[in-house]
Amino acid sequence: MSKIAIITGAGRGLGRNAAINIARKGIDVILTYRNSRAEAEAVVAEIEALGGKSVALQLDVAKTNQFDGFVAAVGEALNRVWQRESFDFLLNNAGHGDLVPFSDITEEQFDAMFNVHVKGVFFLTQKLLPLLADGGRIINYSSGLTRITFPGMSAYIAAKGAVEALSLSLAKELGPRRITVNTIAPGAIETDFLGGAVRDMPELNKQFADMIALGRVGKPDDIGRMLASFLSDDNGWITGQRIEVSSGQVI
Template sequence: MTTKSKIALVTGGSRGLGKDMVLSLAKKGLNVIFTYNNNKIEADKVVAEVLAMGQKAIAYQLDVSKLNTFDAFVSQINEHLQEHEGNPNFDYLINNAGFGAYEKITETTEATLDQMYAVHLKAPYLLSQKLFPFMNENGAIVNISSGLTRFAYDGYAPYASMKGALETLTKYMAKEFTSKKIRVNVLAPGAIETDFGGGAVRDNKDLNAMIANQTALGRVGVVDDIGSVVAFLCSDDAKWVNAQRLEVSGGIHI
């Protein structure tokens, strides 16, 4: 008798860390639903990679800053799962979608602050709220935060403040979602070589070297340092890990 694959939903899964999360979850034998903001071509490539592994995948367009689209998105997910799996439920939710903002506190505009709030706190809050009824028991939620909630670099206050709030929300989710025994944890990446922040860590050799020198393992992070940890948290291997902040940063600023 074939065991039915569990299902993970990843926001922002077409590139960077999100893409590696999708592929890492598929490698663990999960089927994956993920969202992309505007690049359908790249999203389709990720779907093809997952299908090549023998797992199911589908991508939906979602701009997490547009909160009035969430109900329609949830309906799409429900209909897809009902048609292809026989019920509208899934197992794991990874709140990953987002982007950075670089403005010092004295220069931060209200528009920037509102945007960071909408994307990094309000979206995970409301998406989790709307999707919770369709999560299976003994599932898990992983909220993606940042090492910048523990250490401070000039200019990241708008972004890091919302990630700090997300970390607090994670504890409350873990407390309130016990009715379904859903574990909720937060993963905080350190500096990673992606296009985040305009690709500064990846492309600025001086910044890359500075961060590497401040990191116990002697380098900056790369994309595949993160996805496998998300996959671990979305597995029975992490069945007793709950309400925790796990920083994946190679030991920066210790």
């Protein structure tokens, strides 16, 4: 029986890459998207071309009033596509960033950041727990920026710090169900995050590359392949850990 992962925000960027790499390992995927159904369906088609099963469901993780409906949709998809009542892995990937100086960030921007990265992660995980199989895995996404700061990212960094603390708490509370909870912290990656700043601005790209032991910023595959490997049975004894995936950005 195939294992099933839910990946939020998997229509593009790191979420999309994780979905494809996980599917290559034989894991089926329920992915969420906020706006672009076409992008999400393209990921579904790619997973199906690999021989896997996949479903795309709409979800805005900042809107907790959508969560009950989303959980019902997950339950329906599990029954219809997999003839199951549970899934195995939850990857809380969906997120965004704002590059705004601390002196200028507004309360609205702050709330938007915490609604997605903290409140959304907290309550979506809570709502999905009844459907998560005992012995399952939760992976929360943080950032290398919680260890090496960068100007203009104060709200984002604060939110990701909260996610890391939440992961520790959940690892302890969910231990009796043999559910592991870990945080991955990517370093600088060439994606469309911050409007593609690291990918498209050579000076910024070099600034981060100069901080990294292996001399380059990451590619999405550097994170997606690690995640696909980490979900193997070989890593079931790891919980409550923050795993830096930055090629030595903080050395």
